[in-house]
Amino acid sequence: MQRLTRASGWGEAMRVPAILRNSSLVLGAVITLFIVFCALFAPYIATYGVNEMDMRNRFAGPSLQHWLGTDNFGRDLWSRLVFGARVSLSVGLISVGGAALIGTTVGLVAGYLRGWVDLLLMRITDIFLGFPAIVLALALIAVLGPGIFNISLALIAVFWTEYARVVRSTTLVLREQNYVQAAQALGASPLRIIFREILPNALGPIIVLASLGLGTAIIAESALSFLGFGLPPPTPTWGWTLAYGTRFIRDEPWLSIISGATIMITVLGFNLFGDGLRDILDPRQLTRSAGKK
Amino acid sequence: MADDPLLSVEDLEVHFPIRSGVLQRQVGVVKAVDGISFSIGRQETLSLVGESGCGKSTTGLALMGLIKPTGGRVRFEGQEIKSFSRPALKAYRRRMQIVFQDPFSSLNPRQRVRDAIRSALDIHQVGSRKQREDEVAQFMERVGLRPDQANNFPHQFSGGQRQRIGIARALALKPDIIVCDEPVSALDVSVQAQILNLLSDLQQELGVSFLFISHDLGVVEHISQRVAVMYLGKIVEIADKTSIFSEAIHPYTEMLLASEPTLDPRKRHTFSASYDDVPSAINKPTGCPFHTRCPLSTDQCRRDEPPLSSRQDGRLVACHHR
Secondary structure: OHHHHHHOOOOHHHHHHHHHOOHHHHHHHHHHHHHHHHHHOHHHHOOOOOOOEOHHHOOOOOOOOOOOOEOOOOEEHHHHHHHHHHHHHHHHHHHHHHHHHHHHHHHHHHHHHOHHHHHHHHHHHHHHHHOOHHHHHHHHHHHHOOOHHHHHHHHHHHHHHHHHHHHHHHHHHHOOOHHHHHHHHHOOOHHHHHHHHHHHHHHHHHHHHHHHHHHHHHHHHHHHHHOOOOOOOOOOOHHHHHHHHHHHOOOOOHHHHHHHHHHHHHHHHHHHHHHHHHHHHOHHHHOOOOOOO | OOOOOOEEEEEEEEEEEEEEOOOOEEEEEEEEEEEEEEEEOOOOEEEEEOOOOOOHHHHHHHHOOOOOOOEEEEEEOOEEOHHHOHHHHHHHHOOEEEEOOOOOOOOOOOOOHHHHHHHHHHHOOOOOHHHHHHHHHHHHHHOOOOHHHOOOOHHHOOHHHHHHHHHHHHHOOOOOEEEEEOOOOOOOHHHHHHHHHHHHHHHHHHOOEEEEEEOOHHHHHHHOOEEEEEEOOEEEEEEEHHHHHHOOOOHHHHHHHHHOOOOOOOOOOOOOOOOOOOOOOOOOOOOOOOOOOOOOOOHHHHHOOOOOEEOHHHOEEOOOOO
8 A cells, every 4th residue: 555655744735636546536537527528518529410411421431521430321420429428328317316316215214224114125126126127127118108218217117226235235234333323322313323324334335336327327228229119210329329330230340339339438437437436435535644444 | 319329220131032944933032131230329430340241231232222121120310211212212312321342333434523423412402503513622622632623534533532532422412321331442551541531530520420331350440439240141249349359259250350360470360160151141051140150059059040139238249158
């Protein structure tokens, strides 16, 4: 731990570099911010319109005119991927946010209260877990119909169980800590203990799950689009571009390769960002000076 | 009411069921605390000593209502704390607090010291926000911490300092009695002395009583007025500190005292009791719980459990032979 020896002499003002020295956080943040930036300012970043066709340049390879080439209708791939970030991010954020919220609440309540509440909530979780994820999502979309919100809803139904189980097991450990007992001894209500004592200490795994979940949700949305259950064309989704590109993969492989790589890099970025966040959110990392442990 | 002791405990019992199998049928019971009685007066320190697993800490947690007792009565100023229901407990908790053994797990790592101490005042809505902040600073100073450390996190403190924070948190509600569950056994010897002195000073100043749970007889001798010796969930002897340390009556007390290391090499262990493992609290010996290790044990000890009976100057001892 080279950092430990160095940190002892570092003053308050030098904290920012300490955060910047976390390389996975920095790399993850750069990728994440870039994707978010693309999604927010898509119309300014895209070099062509989403559905603008350049029939003379169909299946064009990457060039100065079309940075990442064009598809079978001569639509600019770069522009479509930039607009696609909006779809992927919306689905990712809504589904991860919803799943984390529901799952964490269920996990905290089940883990802290134990007894029949725990039993009931965990059996409900098991029921959801019993369905194969993709089948459950497909069934829900078949009922609800396509659309960003409905797809997110289907993904929430698939993903919340993971949060519930992880948070419950973390809660089971934390509720036995002396500081929780101390709060009980002070007369704190269960709600106060759950939110003030347990939740802050359970955040680490939740953040990691959420960042991994963002990646998984983007992949799941792509998979649904790939299977034809996603947003209907001509919506520029990454998954659909990847799936459609496979039709021409022998002659024009970059369509699938580039859209696949986009998904991969985005997921990687979220994962790195989540890893880094977990590290710096631990107060022991922020102020490592007189700490004994 | 004036004659009532501050806290009196009658036949306190904490039994844990052991369940196993698919149907979670009860297959046994751990008698962690098996019918103990004692009382604590104002500004008094009663120590509870005994080996690991004898039920000392469980007693402390049960008194705090953190574990529900399965039997017995607890009276506070003569008033029974009825079945440890929630509203009764909340009022009672302003009067009784606890300091834990482990200074690391007893503080929430994500809570600033200020919030940890203030939470006591927040929960019971004592005074305005400003007054609470002032009180936090006062208590920090009182236990020997600088108020400007209020914004620090627990990991920025040493073990001794953390224990001071724990004490400040327990003091914040100005309780009448504090359960100290081995408050110094995780600390260095030099720091132990500081914390013990702090506790004594606080007792002088605030008139608070302590139930001091410990296995360290040196510490107990330093801090307590009366001592209760526990063995396998039972109290085997209660007496004034001086009489216990000068002349133990119960063979188990004698063994405890003899097992304490001394600095005098000419003093050897003179007691002949076996140092075997303590029998388990699941399958307790019949009769006197100590008969399996006691040099004096007879058939009577194996058969009948000796009651806690009164000896000269108010001592209580549970032994057939002494």
